[in-house]
Amino acid sequence: MTSRAESGQPEGLFDDPAAEAGAAPSAASEPVRGSAGDDTGGAGRPLAVRMRPRALDEVVGQGHLLGPGTPIRQLVDRDVPMSLVLWGPPGTGKTTLATVVSHVTSRRFVEVSAVSDGVKRVRAEIDLARRELGMTGRQTVLFVDEVHRFNKAQQDALLPAVENRWVSFIGATTENPFFSVISPLLSRSLLLTLEPLGEDDLREVIRRALADERGLDGAAGLDPAAEDHLIRLAGGDARRALTYLEAASLVVDDGGVIDVDVLEKAVDRAAVRYDREGDQHYDVISAFIKSIRGSDVDAALHYLARMIEAGEDPRFIARRLIVHASEDVGMADPTALQTAVAAAQAVEFVGLPEARINLAQAVIHLSLAPKSNAVITAVDAALGDVRKGLAGAVPGHLRDAHYKGAAKIGHGQGYKYAHDHPGGVVRQQYAPDAVHGREYYRPTRHGAESRFTEVLARIRSVLRGSRTGDAP
Secondary structure, eight states, X not given: OOOHHHHTOOOGGGGSHHHHTTOOOOGGGOOOTTTTTOSTTOTTSOHHHHTOOSSGGGOOSOHHHHSTTSHHHHHHHXXXXXXXXXXXXXXXXXXXXXXXXXXXSSSEEEEEETTTOOHHHHHHHHHHHHHHHHHHOOOEEEEEETGGGSOHHHHHTTHHHHHTTSSEEEEEESSOHHHHSOHHHHHTSEEEEOOOOOHHHHHHHHHHHHHSTTTTTTXXXXXXXXXXXXXXXXXXXXXXXXXXHHHHHTXXXXXEEEOHHHHHHHHTOOOOOOOTTSHHHHHHHHHHHHHXXXXXXXXXXXXXXXXXXXXXXXXHHHHHHHHHIIIIIGGGSTHHHHHHHHHHHHHHHTOTTTHHHHHHXXXXXXXXXXXXXXXXXXXXXXXXXXXXXXXXXXXXXXSOOOSTTTGGGTTTTTOOOGGGSGGGOOOOOOSOGGGTTOOOOOOOXXXXXXXXXXXXXXXXXXXXXXXXXXXX
C-alpha cells in the first residue's frame, strides 16, 4: 500500500500546526482537491499515482462493486454517509476507490496511514470533522490505509465517529478483516472484497498508461511479448504493473519500444518461456507429473516453480495433483489424496503467492510417497468390460426389496446381511454372472497397499467359499 506522500493525496488540514492542535483551519491549510489525479505538477510522481482514476467510470476491474445501487455508487452519486472496509490484495484499487470518492464528492477527504499515524492524529481528525460538520454541514471522508496495523485501542478511537457518522470511514486492509479489524468497527461498516485484476483488466491499465497524457503519452511502446510478460509479473496487481512499466520506459529512448529483454533488465526478473496454451504448457505439466511419478522431488519442485513463475493457473496445478494422487499413488498412501485436495482448497482460500507453499507440500508428499497405479488400472479394467457389454442383470438377492410386491417377484430373497456374519464378510455373489469372478483391483506390495493385498486375498477367499471365518 502506498503512503499518503507516495500516493500524491492532499496532506489536508492537519499539516498546519494550529489545526493539529485543534484550532480552526485556515484558508491556507485547505486541501487541494483532486491532486492525485491532476495533470499539473505530476511529472515527478510515480506513474501508478499519475494514472490513478479520477472517476468511477475510469476504474478498471472490480465490476461487482461498481454497478448501480452498490455502496460505492451510493457514496459517490448520492453522498450517502456510510462506512466501508475495503479488503483485497495490494494493487487492486482500495486507495483508488477512496481517492475517487475524494474527487467526485463535495466532502473533505482526509487520509491517515496506520503505518505512520497514531491515535492522537486520528482523534484530532475526528474532532476537526465534527466541527466542520457542525459549522458548515460539510461531511468528511476519513480514509485509513492499512487499518489492520492499528491495534485495538487505536481502532476503538474510530468507533464514536463511525457510530455517530461524524465521518464516512473507509478502511483499507490486505489482511482478513475478521481477524485484523475489531468486531464493533466491522459490524458498523460494510465489508467490500476486491479481487486481483484479471489479464484483460491489466492489459487495459497498461495500454491506457502508455497512451494517456498523464502517463507515458506515447513516449514508449510495448511489444506483445513484453506486455504478456509484464502481465505475468504483475500477478493481478495494477500498481506493480505500472511500476515495472515505468522502470522499463526509462531504459529505452524516447519513442522506443520496450521488448522482453528491456523489461527483464529493468525489473531484474527473467521471463519464463512458457505459453499457457501452447507446447510449453503441455510439456512442462507432463514433465511435472512424470517427475512426481518417478519420485524425483527436486525435478518436480523445479517444474512447479516454473509454472508458478510463468503465471500458470494454480487451480490447474492443484487439479493435476489431485488426479495424480489417485492415479500414481493410490492405496499405497491413501493420505496422498487428502493432501492434494487440501492443497487445492488452500489455493482457493489463500491464493498465490502464499499457496505456493501448500502446492509445494503436496508435490513433496506425492513425490516421496510409495507408488501404485492399481486404482486406475482397476477402474479402467471395469470400464473396459462394461463397454464390451459385460454387464448382465443384477443378481436377484441384491435387488431392491423395500417396495410392496418386491418379495412376490423374488427380489431380495436369499440376501445375507454381512454384519450378521464373522468379520462382516459372507460367501455370496455380488457381481452379475457376466463378470463374476473377474478381479479388477490387483494391489501391489508398495507402501500401505501391501496390507490391502493380504486383506483382499482373505476377503476373496471367503466370498468364493474357499475359506470361512473372520476374513479381514
